[in-house]
Amino acid sequence: MNIEVLLTEAEIAQEFVESMEARDLPEKFFYWFPLSVRAWRELASGEPHRNLERSWDILSSKAPAITAHFPAVIPVVSFGSGDGAKDRLLLQALKREGKLVKYFPVDASQTLLETACAAAEDEDFEVLGLKADISSPMHLVLASDAAESPKLFLMSGNTLGGFDPxxxxxxxxxxxxxxxxxxxxxxxxxEQAAAEIDNPKSxxxxxxxxxxxGVQEDDGQIRFEIKRDERHAGMYLITKRFHAQRDLRISVSGEEIQVARGERIFMNFRYLFTPEAFHWLLEKxxxxxxxxxxxxxxxAFxxxxCSC
Ligand SMILES: C[S@@+](CC[C@H](N)C(=O)[O-])C[C@H]1O[C@@H](n2cnc3c(N)ncnc32)[C@H](O)[C@@H]1O
Incomplete structure (x- = not known):
């Protein structure tokens, strides 16, 4: 398996300690621990994500037309690929049309990236995984430079909504x-999506x-909230916070972090968009x-x- 590392495990571990100290956990940590990967897989096996997969399946049938102007080899760069399940629908559709594909999954989660690489290799695609931080403009450029233009970029599973869009x-x-x-x-x-944000899988x-x-469920409470992003109409933000209900002493990578009762830890957020706001974001x-x-x-999705 070929994986190029722009973001090391040591860097992620150090950033995790710093994020805990800052009481603010960014998106990448929600796919980093084995427990997180399991919880994400459970969440992604739900009906909305299955319907999204069907959308990607529909789009896959159009993949040969979308890439008709590409030369013989089609580079596919997937930002926040996860396990690559949706990407493979496209790769398979291109292969069925006799196209050659080079696949570049990009993700910070070692476990999910390995899964994406292994599954694509099992289907005989040429693969180079990139372990990188897609919130870094520099990493985005380095990852996309791994392939020659014209290339097909993918970003699926509302990965965009996990960052400032x-x-x-x-x-x-x-x-x-x-x-x-x-x-x-x-x-x-x-309104229905907003009403369903606080569910057991989430x-x-x-x-x-x-x-x-090592934090226990009765050490505190996760609270979900939905807010408008006032910068543009039709953009909504689901925020999550952990409220400590007792004093906690947490050991992270050998460092002790004390969280006092009543303190809050900000967690990853997710944007939801009206179709009009999504168009505005892409086009304007x-x-x-x-x-x-x-x-x-x-x-739901x-x-x-797009072209540039
Ligand atoms: C919502 S999931 C979507 C995964 C996949 N595209 C899908 O549709 O199933 C977001 C993905 O982005 C990755 N991710 C989150 N923050 C990241 C970061 N800062 N750098 C690189 N990958 C990140 C996660 O590991 C996860 O695989």
Missing amino acids: FDQIRHIAECMRGGDRLIIDAEIYS AKFAFAPLASI HARLAVLSEVISADG ITAV
Whole structure:
């Protein structure tokens, strides 16, 4: 298995200690521990993600047309690939059309990246995994430079919503050259989606990094909240906070961190978008052109094909 490392495990471990000290855990830690990977897989096996997978399946049938202007070999760079399950739908569709594909999954989670690489290799694709931080513009450029343009960029599973979407989509657009294509999805805001944010699978996923360092369920409470992002209409943010209900002494990588009763630890957040806000973000904010789009059968996700 070929994996190039731009972000080492030692760097992630150090950042985790610093994030705990700052009481603010960014997105990457929610896929880092084995417990988190398990909780994510459970969450991703739910009906909304299955419907999203069907959308990617529909888009896969269009993959040969989307890449018709590409030369013989099609480089596919997936930012936040996870286990690569959605990516492989596309890779398989291209292969069925007799196209050669080089696959570049990019992720900070060693476990998920290894899964993406191994599963694609099992299907005889040429693969180079990149262990990188996709919140870093520098890592995005380095990861995309691993392949020659024109290339097909992918970002699935509302990965965009785990970051500040204003910055993230601009940084991704900056990696694109003429002829490149981007397929990106986002979760659609609805009152029902907002009402369902606090459910047992989401709570387990949110709590997994803390459970991995010995925090018990009755040590505190996870609270979900939905807010508007006032920078643009139609952008909503689900935030999660852990409220300590007793004094905690947590050992992280040999360092003791004390969390006092009443303190809060901010956790990863997720954006939801109205379709209009998603279009605005892609077309007006990042100056991409939306060539086509698919809405999942349950109306929960929107997936767009873009050029720059
Ligand atoms: C919402 S999941 C989506 C995974 C996959 N694309 C899917 O649709 O199943 C987000 C992915 O981004 C990765 N990720 C989160 N923060 C990251 C970061 N800062 N750098 C690189 N990968 C990150 C996670 O490990 C996870 O695999």
